[in-house]
Amino acid sequence: MRFVTMGEIMLRMTRPDYQRIIQGNKIDGFYGGSEANVAVSLAMMGNDVQYVTRLPDNMLGVACRNELRRYQVGTSHILWGGSRVGKYFYEQAASLRGSSIAYDRDQSSMMTLQPDMIDWKDILKDVDVFHWTGITCGLSEGASDTTLNGLKEAQQRGICISCDINYRKNLWKYGKEAHDVMLPALKACHIIFGDTGEWKLITGMTPPPFDAKDTSYELDIDAYRKYFEKTQELLPQGRSFIMGIRNVLSASHHLLTGVLYADGKLYHTGIVDINPVLDPIGVGDAYIAAYLHAHFRWHGEHQKHLNYALTAAAMKNTVLGDFNLLTEQEVLDTMKEVL
Structure with missing residues (x-):
């Protein structure tokens, strides 16, 4: 399959050993960002994927491009311009202390993107799937309009459109x-992913509660089925809704x-107990990337698609950095053990 993802890749800065942002004199750097994370996961699983972004023409921009190439992500559609790579500082959660993030992305190369900078007709030529997220639409009006132009071109070409709601x-x-921006755009999408809060934002409906304390908890399957039956009415082009x-x-x-x-049916999985969590950043990106891979790899096997996606997302919690560096076989082998 030939995929295109589009969004901002950032430099994540993390103090080692659970230190606070205000502590220490060392810092670890990882490149990442929702759409780039999806691109890397898809490439790791053997797919042909191109990543569209805008980077400054300096050493940080080149290092970012090289990191993507390291994992076989196509970079021929990267735009060079603007003055800086967006950054964020991530403080890891520990015991009673929650995680914390401080962003430094104002006026980044991607935030200052304008619609006339991208030739979607060229980029989406001979492409099977276009994946975007709400993060890019939230960055700036220029980034949002550019994304929506890509969406329109994908529609005209009959390309499968995937979206992670990703509300920030x-x-x-x-x-x-x-x-107001996302709902009209999602009406054109075929595969949509989000967590419970993001689905509530889009649909205006509160999903069923999930109060599990262990893996014996039972989901209210009928309630989820009814929830997505109503969602299908709101988003009639949707083929797959994943929560x-x-x-x-x-x-x-x-x-x-x-x-x-x-296909009018609700599928569910067991619950995976993840302890210890080493790095929760990018779990949702791992989820949708694995779903996309499975959806096109094993046509019509909906339960397998969900099991594979959940397993990959659970495993991402054990991989340091934003990228989920797992192969298809590694996910399949673990899936046999946990689901």
Whole structure:
């Protein structure tokens, strides 16, 4: 399959050994970002994937491009311009202390993107799947309009369109509301992923509760089925609706599951107990990337698609950095053990 993903890749800065941002004199750097994370996961699983972004023409931009190439992600559609790579400083959660993030991305190369900078007709030629997220639409009006132009071109070409809702309330500062931009765009999408809060934002409906304390918890399957039946009415082009469901018991102990609504039927998985959690950044990106891979790899096997996606997302919690560096076979081998 030939995939295109589009978004901002950033430099993540993390103090080692669970130190606070204000502590220490050492810092670890990882490149990452939702759409780039999806691109790397897809490439690791053997797919042909091109990543579209805008980077400054300096050493940090070149290093970023080289990191993508390291994992066989196509970079021929990267734009060079602007003055800086966006950054964020991540403080790891520990015991009673939650995680914390401080962003430094204002006026980044991607935030100052304008629609006339990207030739979607060229980029989406001979492409099977176009993947985008709400993060890019929240960055700036220029980045949002550029994304929506890509969406329109994908529609005209009959390309499968995938979206991760990925709502970030600290973005959306340019005068438009996330719901008002995202809902019309999602009406054109075929595969949509989000967590419980993101689905509530889009649909206006509260998903069923998930109060699991261990893996014996039973989901209210009928309630989820009814929820997505109503969602299907709101988003009639949708073919697959995926909800990632997580309960954080402690900083290092999470319970993860998910549901999939496809072809008028609700699919669900068991609950995966993840303890210890080493790095939770990028779990949702790992979820949708693995789902996309499975969806096109094993046509029509909806339960396998969801099981594979959940397993990959759970395993991402054990991989340091934003990228989920797992092969298809590694996920399949673990899937046999946990689901």
